[in-house]
Amino acid sequence: MSSTEARAKSIGFLAVGLAVVSFSISSAAIKWSESIGSVVAFWRMIGAVVGWWVIVLIARKRTGRPLPSRETWKLVLPPGLFFGLNIAIFFTAITRTSIAHAEFITTLTPLVLLPAGAAFFGERPNWGALKFGLISVVGIALVLAFGPTGGAATPGGDLLMVLVIGTWTGYMLTSKRARSRGVDVLDFMACMMPLGLITAGPIAASIAGAGLFTLSARGWFVVALLTLVTGMLAHGCIIYAQRHLLNATISIIQTGQPALSVFWGFVILGESVRSPQIVGMVLVVVGLSMFTWVSQRPTAATPTSGVTPADIAQPGSTR
Numbered sequence: 001m002s003s004t005e006a007r008a009k010s011i012g013f014l015a016v017g018l019a020v021v022s023f024s025i026s027s028a029a030i031k032w033s034e035s036i037g038s039v040v041a042f043w044r045m046i047g048a049v050v051g052w053w054v055i056v057l058i059a060r061k062r063t064g065r066p067l068p069s070r071e072t073w074k075l076v077l078p079p080g081l082f083f084g085l086n087i088a089i090f091f092t093a094i095t096r097t098s099i100a101h102a103e104f105i106t107t108l109t110p111l112v113l114l115p116a117g118a119a120f121f122g123e124r125p126n127w128g129a130l131k132f133g134l135i136s137v138v139g140i141a142l143v144l145a146f147g148p149t150g151g152a153a154t155p156g157g158d159l160l161m162v163l164v165i166g167t168w169t170g171y172m173l174t175s176k177r178a179r180s181r182g183v184d185v186l187d188f189m190a191c192m193m194p195l196g197l198i199t200a201g202p203i204a205a206s207i208a209g210a211g212l213f214t215l216s217a218r219g220w221f222v223v224a225l226l227t228l229v230t231g232m233l234a235h236g237c238i239i240y241a242q243r244h245l246l247n248a249t250i251s252i253i254q255t256g257q258p259a260l261s262v263f264w265g266f267v268i269l270g271e272s273v274r275s276p277q278i279v280g281m282v283l284v285v286v287g288l289s290m291f292t293w294v295s296q297r298p299t300a301a302t303p304t305s306g307v308t309p310a311d312i313a314q315p316g317s318t319r
Contacts, residue, residue, distance in 0.1 A: 005244075012244035015237035016253045022234035024260035026226055027099045028268040030091055035219035037091035039212055040226070042197070042204035045087065047227030049193040056190045068187040073195075075183055079175035080195025086167035087196065088203040089160055097157025099265035100273055100281075103258035104143045105161040107136060107284050110291060112169050132294060135287030142280025185239055255288045 033040055059065045068076075094102050111133040147153045178188060205212055215223065241250055259281050265271040273281075 008244045012241040013253075015241045016245065016250050019234040019237040019241070020254055020257050020260065022229045022237075024257050025264050026230050027094050027102060027261045028264040029222050029225055030094050031099070031265075032268055033216075033219045033222035035215055035222070036204075036208045036211060037093070037095040038088045038200070038204040039208045039215060040219060040223055041087045041091035042200050042212065043215065043220075043223040044091075044226045044231060045084070045193055045196055045200055047223060048189075048231035049197070051227060051232045052186075052190045052193055056186060059186065068191050072183050072187050073191050075178040075181055076175075076188055076191040077195055079171050079178055079188075080192045081199050082167050082171035082174060083192055084196030084199030084201075085203070086164060086171055088200040089167060090164045092203075092207065093157050093160035093164060095157075096154050096160065098147060098153040098271055099269070100143055100262045100271070100277060101147065101153045101158055102161050103261045104140050104281065104284055105158060106164055106168070107255075107258055107288055108140065109165050109168055110288065111136070112165060132287050132290035136284045136291065137287075139280040139283030139285075139287060142283070143277045146274050146276035146280070189235065252289050252293060255285050259285060 030037055030040055056065075056067065060067065090102075144153075144158070175188070175192075183191075238250065262271075262273060262281065266273065
């Protein structure tokens with residue numbers, strides 16, 4: 001490896017680290033805003049639409065890059081609708097349960113996507129990886145069972161997080177289909193954000209009513225923060241890192257994101273965590289890391305298309 005390649009790889013690790021920190025702070029920021037979660041999600045998406053289209057127009061002016069085609073819009077429509085549902089439900093759920101519950105429930109997503117990839121894309125995944133997923137399931141059970149009495153967690157909020165897993169699974173399956181048909185990252189993000197408003201907008205309006213346009217100063221600050229830090233910077237860091245690091249490496253680094261989110265919940269919101277929950281979090285991170293690593297081992301006649309755990313970001317990674 002040349003010195004230039006080594007330097008690029010080191011910057012790639014720093015970029016992933018920055019992205020993970022950026023994504024991890026979003027849950028605490030949403031709750032700190034003291035605003036209706038779906039409303040914050042709606043305006044955060046508006047901000048992301050503006051940000052991505054500014055980039056598209058700059059690229060068009062400098063390089064003559066064409067605008068997304070009608071076919072691109074059609075391919076991105078399904079993941080856009082799922083994305084809008086996902087972010088609206090996630091932002092609502094995070095205000096109704098503890099960060100520990102929310103973040104670690106969503107770590108079950110790769111365990112759902114593995115069989116989903118087999119069903120929808122005809123993959124032959126390494127099923128042996130599922131035994132490591134069981135370690136994560138035990139860890140999540142500890143996180144949920146030993147939450148502090150009188151804490152922020154509620155059964156309703158936890159159930160919403162289960163819906164988040166379902167909508168994220170739909171997003172990942174349909175977005176993989178769009179990407180496999182030649183839609184590049186910039187066109188995908190520029191189309192996905194406005195299309196997501198088709199589903200996120202009505203949810204926000206139905207929950208908030210006239211409050212859709214009356215965010216507090218703190219709420220607007222959080223919208224701006226999430227738009228710039230997670231909607232733009234963090235995604236850009238991941239895109240950069242994908243050029244220099246294996247997707248599996250990026251995914252394993254991202255397994256630490258839920259625990260870091262819990263840390264921010266403690267620092268910013270004062271949400272407490274009990275000792276058995278810490279043990280559970282360690283089991284989740286270890287189990288998910290092993291699951292991701294083993295899933296990358298090739299099996300006989302494994303197709304090259306479809307969704308693999310290396311392609312999976314946490315649901316919160318679209319915040």
